[in-house]
Amino acid sequence: MAIPGGVPLLLLPALAVLLAPVLALLFGFFILRPAAPRRTHLPILLSCAVVAACAVLIVSRVYLFGEGFDIPVAHWMVAGAWSVSFGLRVDGLSSVMLAMVAVVGGLIHLWACEYMAHDEGFSRFFLAFHLFFLSMIGLVLSNSYVELYLFWELTGLSSYLLIGHWYHKASARRAAFQAFMTNRIGDLGFFLALLILLRVFGDTRFLTLFRSLKAGAVGDPEAVTLAGWLLFWAACGKSAQFPLYFWLPDAMEGPTPVSALMHAATMVTAGIFLLVRSWPLIGGIPGLPAAIAAVGAFTALFAGVLAGTRRDLKRILAYSTVSHLGIMAFAIGLSQPACAIFHLVTHGFFKAALFLCAGNIAHALGQPSADLDQVGGLRKTMPLTFLCFALAAFSLAGIWPFAGFYSKDAILDAALAAGGWRALCGLLIGAVSAFYIFRMLFLTFFGPSPRQKGPAHFHEPGALGTVPVLFLSLGALSVGWLHNGFSTMLSRSGVPALPELSSRVTLLGSAAALAGVLLAYVLALGLPKWDWEWRERRPRLERWLAQDLGVKPAVAACAAFVRRLAGILGQGWDKNIWDRWFIEGWPPAALGLGELGQELAGGGLNDYLWWMAVAVAALLYGALRL
Amino acid sequence: MTALIYSTTILLFFLGLAAVVLRRQLLAMLLGLELMVSAVNVSLVYLAGLFSDAQALAAVLIIIAVAAAEAVVGLTLIIDLREQGREADCSALRELKG
Amino acid sequence: MSLSALWLLPAAAALLAACCGRQARAVALGAAAATLGMSLMPAWAGLDSLSRLSYAGPAWFYGIRYSVAVDGLSLPLLWLTAFLTLIVILFSWRGRFSSGYWAAFLALEAALMGVFLMRDLFFFYLFWEAALIPMFFIIGLWGSANRRHAAVKFFLFTFAGSVLMLLGFLVIVTQHHLATGVWTWDMELLKSPRPGGALGLASFLALVVGFGVKVPLVPLHTWLPDAHTEAPVGGSVMLAGVMLKMGVYGFLRVAIPFFPELCWRLLPWLGGVAAVGVIYGALCAMAQQDLKRLVAYSSVAHLGFCLLGIFSRTQEGLAGGSLQLLNHGLTTGALFLLVGALYERGHKRGLSDFGGLAGRAPWLTFFFGVSIFASIGLPGLNGFVGEFMSLAGMMVRLPVLALAGVIGVTLAAAYALPAFSAVFLAEPGEGSVSAMISDLSALEALTLAALVLPMLAIGLHPGPLLALLRSGVGGLAL
Amino acid sequence: MSSFLPIEALAPQLALAAGVVAALLAGMLKERPRGLLRAVAVSALLAAALLAGASLPSAHPPLLRLDRIGLCWQELFCLGALPLAVLMEEDEIPVALLFGSVLGMGLLAAAGSFLTLFLGLELMSLPAYLLVSRGRREEEAREAGLKYFFAGSTAGALFLLGMTLYYAASRSLALAPASGPLAQAGLALMGAAALFKIGAVPLHFWLPDAYEAADPEVAGFLSTSMKAAGVLLLMRLAELAPSSALARVLPAFGVMTMLAGAFLALRQQRLQRLLAYSSISHAGFMILGVGAWAAQGATGAGAAAVYYYLIAYLFMSNGAFAFLKTSGLSTRAQLRGYAQREPRLAALLAALLLSLGGVPPTAGFLAKLLILWETVRCGLYGAALAGALAALVSLGYYLALIRDAYFEPAAGQPPPAALRRHSSGERLVLLACAIPSALLGFFPWLAGGLAGVLSGL
Incomplete structure (x- = not known):
């Protein structure tokens, strides 16, 4: 259905989704921040509501009627034939991402109102937080690589502002700068890829780019290959793949809503979104998917193992995020971008839930983050948080019927189909994920081990603190059931559909997950002091792991x-x-020369006349010879 | 004959020049100057005769007059110097240098 | 004749300001505002009719002719000069300066306007050199501790480059006369028969060195940090904001049109020096402990981008390079104003001398933050547009130079953000003067807003400005 | 009578002779009104300049030959002497000496034969020796006068020898071209005398002592009019045989003089001595100009560059020396912080120094540009580069002076001479020299007009 003049009706909500945050930010910065800093979050929450509503509208229309469009909105940089423009692209992929960002983002905004209630940088936090929200939406809806790069960098800027929110802490400042610089190093690749694409295709709009790719009209194949690898390098930077992952664990210095929204659910997935968005480009490059799979698998295992050894709650979840990003990259490497996006969505829900639970626990202690020593047996004093945490944990481990099961096993299926080291990695990843999340679950909520303080002074947070978490954990439970809807949605944006799950795959996956749970049970509850003892016995190993x-x-x-x-x-x-x-050096040399000359002018009349005679002789000699 | 005249004038001239350049007393240098001018006059007179050119002879007379004026100026400066009690000698003229 | 008024008015006002003592400040403000107004007038008269405004006097002596004109390239630079002079006068309004200070700035503005107006090599060179005199006195009289050395070094260094350039002009004019029997110093007429062979190369290199000292190209840049560090606030804003642009303007107006194929053949060398400048400037900036020197070295890097874009001789490269000229004027102008404000309040410029200013001076922090992010090329602000188009242009010609440029972009964040966090976010260390730093006054905030708003405007909608610039430099594209 | 002594040809010289007589008569009056002598001096010089301007080129063999270049140079001599006439103290002897010297220069300009050339040369030099030796600082003035005398007379004698050799080759005293080794040797010797007068390196050693010891205004006169006479003598010789050995060696002499003058001036602490070396450096430019002029066939119009250089240098040098007389400063240390004490005078000094340094928009810039342009036109690229280097080095010490005056704090008490009130005459001369030298660079048409005048429109 289109408005007269060929402009689709869907453009209005898409524009609204972008304009609402902009208006909220302007209103907040210029009017509320000076006048009533404590009220800055009101227009922002309103804009979250508007964005959520429009997102749901867009998703439903795209799902039901298969609408979508790719329209240039305004020129940006023009130089004769060469031009770069702003535009909007709504298709299956972008609407799914938009929905996930809007829902999860909205809930975390709500949760942040209470969490940041008495923080003195309250209005500054919400403005930066909403700037990130805007840039994430813009990133998802952009229709060309250059526009995507604009919002890509804005997310980098907002992550710098938010990680460094408590800028009086030196560690926060260092983490913020480290995050920004690592992203910049990743963006170096993106910037170069842009330049190469502009040189080869003259335009970076997805529509025209992929059409000429499909038609095989590529002037310079090596350049396109290089561009593909550079895009992967950019994704590594943003989605914390090995070797550019080290900024994400340090990014936990920021407030918990930041960690929850940006460094778990949405921002770090931008890299995966970029790879999936440029799937027609990346898919065609020989050897690149295999590399992505290898890097993804390695990151998943590497981060999983590290997650299993950490003590700080948020650090464990950070490494878990790195691991799951590795899984998504692994999925893309297995030529299954749909699984990656599906896992991205499910991961968004259960990881956000886990972070908010950790946030509630830390908030109860009055510290930015809690350590395993300070918790233990919390199921008695914080039952609701325990419930949400358990739901999300089961989902993360990929146990039936939770959301994680559907997305992770789809990837496992592809891995088993590919066979060889990929299958092994698929299983191992499943086991490792289950191990570290259940270790955290048992150590935090079950019988306080002697080394822990116990559940004494913990209490449930207020209504605003628990309702969003509940929603998210319910999402972590139920989102998986929509996987059929997902595959139809993604197939509409040219991404191959999700594979059907065979019973063999489910059995193997659940077995791996159960193995991980059992190991965690044995090590965490069976030997309650194990986690602390091996650190004393092998300090060197502990430091190396740290x-x-x-x-x-x-x-x-x-x-x-x-x-x-x-x-x-x-x-x-x-x-x-x-x-x-x-x-x-020149002036002293000249002065020296001048000094030398002065010695000559000795002042004696005879010397003068002597020099005169010499000059005359030279002139005469010259005259007679020349 | 011309060669003889040329060699005498050149010799006389460079004797005068040597006097001016090498001697330290100012009066001796003044004499050297006069010697140079007179050497030139000798050759000029000879050439005037050779080319039977009256102008050159007039020139010699004027040159003699000018040389006299020059000597007068030189002497006044040397007398001035002596009045100040300074030696009429090159080595006395060392203040201005560098 | 109205175009000549653009430089005659500030020159006359400079004389007037020099004579009258107390009202000099008012005279300066009036003249600067009037000049800005007049420079904006051609825009209203329609951009296509710019050529009608040119005026050429009689050819007096061997082809030397007083001829002024304005086109797509000169007009924005005239705006930038007039705009920054007004900003500087407003910013140093409260300082107790003698009448000479205001006269010097007006004379500087007159000379700079002249450089961008003149279409005759003789008068171009005359205004080019005349701009050195007021800047010499500004640095020398109102600079900070080591100002005498910096002023003399600045003057001699630039004069050396310019004298070489003059010899280049003389050779070009003489060869033109030999080829066509016509004496002319006009920039348009001198383009046709160019001196070829070794002489052509020699005069081209003389021009490159002459303009390179001003740009500055890396080996010839060491006057820049000293001059910027020692100049007073207004001085470093004008020095960085406009005087560095004369070098690149010289390339665009004289060097490239006169030797197009030489410029194309030497592209690897010229582009290489510019690319080295980008990385070298960024690395040196990282090592600085003095805020002004850091911003000065960042200017070396930024102008490297301009040259990368211009030497690429592509539509987007030329437009991006010349746009980067204006961007650099705005961002570095704002940064120098802010560092100047810090220096006025705390009489210190070191990175470790401040700390924790974010809480104490929020507006100062906001403007500094925006300017820093604009200067490191954050998309959405003006720095990115210029750098992206320049590098896109160079990628089409020599990808390895574009790679160097992109590395420069990345390094930019490496020196800018630590400085920002050291001054504004970190806790004040011992010996820090943060206690004395008060927030910006209304007037200062207004002037900075006038600089920051265009940054955002150009960042998001550079269209019209790019079209104007392209009408000026588009012809050089290959 | 008129055939032998053409009155109309020597009108300017006669005016000056009348001036000498008037000065001596005025000197004899007991109670003469103040400023009478100064009025006599100025009026006589102006009359001579006007008469030279009015007279037409004509030839009066055998002794006189008036051409455009000669007449223009005569105006130059009178203009160059004006500041000295205004600034001199009320004493008839120096005024008469001044007229004598300018008269000699007039003769040199109007010379038709070697005899008149020699007569002019000597007539202008002798009074100069005395003017130098009458300096306020008795001790040094005597010494400088003597050095100048002996060096000058030796040069005169060399000129004579050259004249005779040339005479032997050309068989007549008239200024006619001649060829052969004798002629070349003669030209070389006469060239040496001319180069001595201009102060070319290595014949320059007398110049710093003479300029330093003489009164500043006398040094101004020497550096402008006397140097212009030397340049004219050199041009006359180069005119005789443009492709002679002398003409070909001139650019080399020019480069040597430019660079040596610039480098030697860097370390000078006494201001007058610094200006002396700077005048040597400027002389180098003039010699290079003459060399380039000769290389391009010594045409009338070609001399515009050298002539403009002399005019610009006249304003700059007289202005600088007049400043030294007005301000009473003698060393660079005393110059420190002068701008705070005397802002207006310091501004004029800055304008003069920038002009001497050749920075646009000053007259010095256009002068240097024209000379470098001529050098590039006749292909002497090396010399042009040397000129650029010399300009850069000389700007070094001019900037150092401006730095001392403006940027350095005042050190200690100003010298007693600096405390007296500046007379209106001094201020007038300074303004009359500083304004044109600061702005003449902006009007290239002046050089164009000169080219037209010189080529005898």
């Missing part, structure tokens, strides 16, 4: 090298050698 198996020192070394190089260049060479000798 440094991410050597990755952190390596990163620190690289940073130090760049700084030293800058020091050598900036101070050493530029100031002390080049400037002092080559540039400021």
Whole structure:
């Protein structure tokens, strides 16, 4: 159904989704922040509601009537034939992502109202938080790579502002800068890919790009291959794949809603969204999907193992996110982008739920984050949080009938179909995920082990604190059942549909998950002091694990090298050698020459006349010879 | 004959020049100057005769007059210097240098 | 004749301001505002009719002719000059400066307007050099501690480059005369028969060095940090905001049109020096402990982008490079104003001398934050548009130089954000002067808003400005 | 009578002779009104300049030959002497000496034969030796006068020898071209005398001592009019045989003088001595100009570049020396912080120094540009580069002076000479020199007009 003049009706909600946050931000910054900082969140919550409503409308229309459009809205940069423009693209993929961002984002906004209630940077937090919300929406709806890059960088900026929200803490400042720089290093690849695509295709709109790709009219195949690899590098930066993952665990310095929304549900998935969005480009490049699968699998296992050894609740969840991003990348590598997106959505729900539960626990303690030593046996004093946490944990482990089961087993199915090391990795990942989440569940909520403080002074948070968590954990339970709807939605945007689940795959997957649960049960409840004892027995191993198996020192070394190089260049060479000798060396040399000349003018009349005679002789000689 | 005249004038001239350049007393240098001018006059007179050119002879007379004026100026400066009690000698003229 | 008024008015006002003592400030403000108004007038008269405004006097002596004109490239630069001069005068309104200060800035504005107006090589060179005199006195008289050395170094360094450039002009004019028997110094007429062979190369290199000192190209850049650090607030804003643009303008107006195929053949070398400048500037900025030196080295990097875009000789590269000229004027102008404000309040410029200003001076932090993110090329602000188009242009010609440019973009964040967090976010260390830093006054906030708003406007909607610039430099595309 | 001594040809010289007589008569009056001598001096010089401007080119063999270049140079000499006439103290002897010297220069300009050339050369030099030796600082003035005398007379003698050799080759004293080794040797010797007068390196050693010891205004006169006479003598010689050895060696001499003058001036602490070396550097530009002019066939119009350089240098140098007299400063240390004490005078100094340095929009810039342009036109690219280097180095110490005056804090008490009130004459001369030298660069038509005048429109 289209408005006269060919503009689809769906454009109005799409524009509303973008304009609402912009208006809320402007209103909030220029009017409320100076006047009533404590009220800044009101227009923002209103805009979240509007966005959620429009998102649901868009998803339903796309699902029911298969509508969608890709319309350029305005010119951005124009230079004769060369031009880059803003535009909106609504299709299956973007509407699914929009829905997930709107719902999860909205709920976390609500939850943040209470969590940040008495934070002195309240209005600054909400403005930055909503700026992120806007940039995520923009990222999902953009119709060209350059526009996507604009919102991509805005998410980087808002993550810098939000991680560094409590900027008086030095660790928060360092984490914020580290996050921004790592994203920038990833974006280096994205920027180059943009330039290459512009050079080869002259335009970065998905519509025209993929049409010429399909038609095989590619001027420079190697360049396109390089662009594909660079896009993957950008995705690694944003979605925390190995080696650019180390910023995500440190990003936990930010307030919990930030960790929940950005560093679990939405922002870090932007990289996966980028890979899925450019699937026609990436799919065609030989060797790239295999590499993505390898990197994804390795990251999943690597982060999973680290998650199993961490003590801080939010750090465990951070590594779990890295691991699940690895799983999504693994899915893409197995040429199953639909599974990746499906897992992205389910992961968004249960990971957000887990983070909010951890947030409630920490909030009860009055600290930014809680440690395993301080908790234990909380099921008695925080039953509701325990329920939500358990639901989300089961979903994460991929146990039937939870959402995680459907998305993870779809990926497992593809992995088993691909066979070889992929199958093994699929199973291992399932087991490792189940292990670390149930270890956390048992150690936090079940019988306080002697080393823990116990559930004494914990209490349930207020209504605003629990209702969003409940919704999210229910989502973690039920979202999986919509997988058929998902595959039809995604197939509409040119992404191959979800595979049907065979019973063999379900059995194997559940077996792996149960193995992980059993191991966690044995180690966490069977031997309650085990988790603490092995750390005393092997301090070196503990420190090595704490440094991410050597990755952190390596990163620190690289940073130090760049700084030293800058020091050598900036101070050493530029100031002390080049400037002092080559540039400021000339005047003293001239002065020296002048001094030398002065000795000649001795003042004696005879010397003068002697020099005169010499000059005359030279002139005469010259005259007679020339 | 011309060669003889040329060599005498060149010789006389460079003797005068040597006097001016090498001697330290100012009066001796002044004499050197006069010697140079007179050497030139000798050759000029000879050439005037050779080319039977009256102008050159007039020139010689004027040159003699000018040389006299020059000597007067030189002497006044040297006398001025002596009045100040300073040696009429090159080594005395060392203040201005650098 | 109205175009000549653009530089005559500030020059006359400079003389007037020099004579009258106390009202000099008012005279300066009036003249700066009037000049800005007049420079905006051609825009209302319609951009296509710009050529009608040109005026050429009689050819007096061997082809030297006073001829002024304005086109798509000169007009925005005239706006930038007039705009920044007004901003500087407003910003230093409360400082107790002698009449000479205001006269010097007006004289500087007159000379800079002249550079962008003149279409005759002789008068172009005359205004180009004349701009050095007021800046020399601004740095020398009102600069900070080490100002004398910086002023003399600035003058001699730039003069050396310009004298070489003059020799280049002389060779070009003489060769043109030999080829066509006509004496002319006009930029348009001198384009046709170009001196070829070794002489052509020599004069081209002389031009490159002459303009390169001003841009600055990396090996010739060491006057920039000293001059910027020692100049007073207004001085460094004008120095970074406009005077660096004269170099790139020189390339666009003289060097490339006169030697198009040489410029194309030497593209790897010229582009290479610009790319090295981008990375070198960023790395040096990372090593600085003084805020002004850091911003100065960042200027070296930014202008490297301009040159990358311009040397690529593609439509988007040229438009992006010249747009980056204006962007750099705005962002670095704002940064220098802010650093100047900090220096005025705390008499310190070191990174470790401040700390925790975010709580104490929110508006100062906001403007500094926006300017920093604009200068590191955050999309949505003006820095990104210029850099992206320049690098897109260079990618079409030499991808390896575009790679260097992109690395420069990444390094930009590496030096800008630590500085921002050290000054505004970190806790004030011992010996920090944060206690004395008060927030911006209304007037200062207004001037900075006038700089920050265009950043956002150009960032999101550069269309009209790009069209104007392209009408000026589009012809150079290959 | 008129055939031998053409009155109309020597009108300017006669006016000056009348001036000498008037000055001596005025000197004898007991109670003469103040400023009478100064009025006599100025009026005589102006009369001579006007007469030279009015007279037409004509030839009066054998002694005189008036051409456009000669007449223009005569105006130059009178203009160059004006500041000295205004600034001199009320004493008839120096006024008479001044007229004598300018008269000699007039003769040199109007010379038709070598005899008149030599006569003019000597007539202008002798009074100059005395003017230098009458400096306020008795001790040094005597010494400088003597050094100048002996060096000058030696040069005169060399000129004579050159004249005779040339005479031997050309068989007549008239200024006619001649060829052969004798002629070349003669030209070389006469060229050496001319180069001595201009102060070319290595014949320059007398110049710093003379300029430093003489009174500033006398040094101004020496650096402008005397140097212009030297340049004219060099041009006359180069005119005789444009492709002679002398003409071909001139650019080399020019480059050597430019660079040596610039580098030697860098370390000078005494202001007058610094200006002396700077005038040597400017002389280098003039010699290069003459060399380039000769290389392009010594046409009349071609001399515009050298002529404009001399005019610009006249304003700049007289202005700078007049500043030294007005301000009473003698060393760079005393110059420190001068701008705070005397902002207006310091502004004029800055304008003069920037003009000497050749920074646009000053007259010095256009002058240097024209010379470099001529050099590039006749293909002497190396010399042009050397010119650029010399300009850069010389700007170094001009900027150092401006830095001392403006940026340095005042150190200690100003010298006693600086405390007296500036007379209106001094201020007038300073303004008359500083304004044109600051703005003439902006009007290239002046150079165009000169080219037209010189080529005898």
